[in-house]
Amino acid sequence: MTLEQWTEIAKIDKEQGSIHYNSEVLYILTDVDVDELDIEELTQMIDQCKWATSEPSSQWSREVDGMVFKPLNKLTLYEYIDLNYFFNDNYLINLPYICAILYRQTKENEWGEVVWEPYEYDCKLRAERLMDVPITDVYGVIREFLKFRDQFLTTYTNLFEDPLPPEPAEGYDDEEDDPDTEPEKDTSKWSWELLIYNLCNGDLSKSDAIGGLPLYYVFNMLGMKKELDI
């Protein structure tokens, strides 16, 4: 099964019932319109294709279609932000985009070191290029990234915690009653944008340079800034 077929199957609305689901799966796998078949024939065909709805192995290939899996500890800030978005949205449906970020072209520089293709290409076009890759080659990257993200969030947990709300002035039960306390703005929707804005000190012409910095470097700096309160 290809990455494209897998993604199409993941998009089927399961709420519409098992017959709808099964006939869509068969259509995706065989390109045969099963509508006029007897329901029992559908059941038999689905029995033969049960493998298609099983979760693929968590193994994955380091190299697909001439591109190499970029080690997660080498991700840049922008790459991580985009991956995080695709995972939070729906990582089964977004798997082609996830692979488009993680599998990269490489070259050797004059010192014999591996240079990674910069994150400047069209992610959509790259995802299309990867559609014919076998799902078994790339499915395991989901688990790999989830594991990495868990470790990353644990390492920098103090940077992701919400700051404590300000203490209400004496004589007030909580800050809502305190007329001098401004209501807190909900910044969660804009958290990454706010981070980049703060890192550029409001100068957005620097945002691409910041986004291209290694993720761990940025967060180490943020950790230092917080610890030293600078």
Place this chain on the structure above:
Amino acid sequence: MIKILDREIPNLITELTVEQFEKLTDFNSDTTLDPIERHLKIFEYLGIPENEFNDVDVENFIDIIRQFNEHPNMTYPTVDTLEHEGYTYKAEMKMTVRDSKLIEKYSIGKEKGYISNILAVFFKREDLGPVEHYTDAHIKHKSKFLAKLPASICIPYISFISEKIRAQATPKLEGGDTGAVDGDSEN
């Protein structure tokens, strides 16, 4: 028919219409209603206002419910041909994938008229082709007159569907160990 508080109401499948049978099925599967509330609603729907039971004591009411639900063992012969407005509608105990998808859609949605909609998928007008059979407007047209027919017509078809649908497994991804199969991530 059964006489309750001097009013005659239908209680057998052969006496109820498809529309009434569907409504009673809905009351019976409404888990928010206790048995007393459920039967007050059923009786009201069939023509006995709730306030007429105000002076009936609980024991008598329970006895009324028992009598209402007492049905003799009956078999329901398959009706496969219907005449309506000069047209012949024929049904077969056979479901194509397209039939099954529609039936599944009606069963899940449980919109008003879903049982007659399901029957409408089975009964096909002889002079029409496959495209017309499945148009929304045609299904609705058939559903409208089928809703007024005796509920006994739908029983063999419902039994047939249950048997066929049972064979279809609920879609589920199996095996694997990412714990990630739903595709949504919390962080």
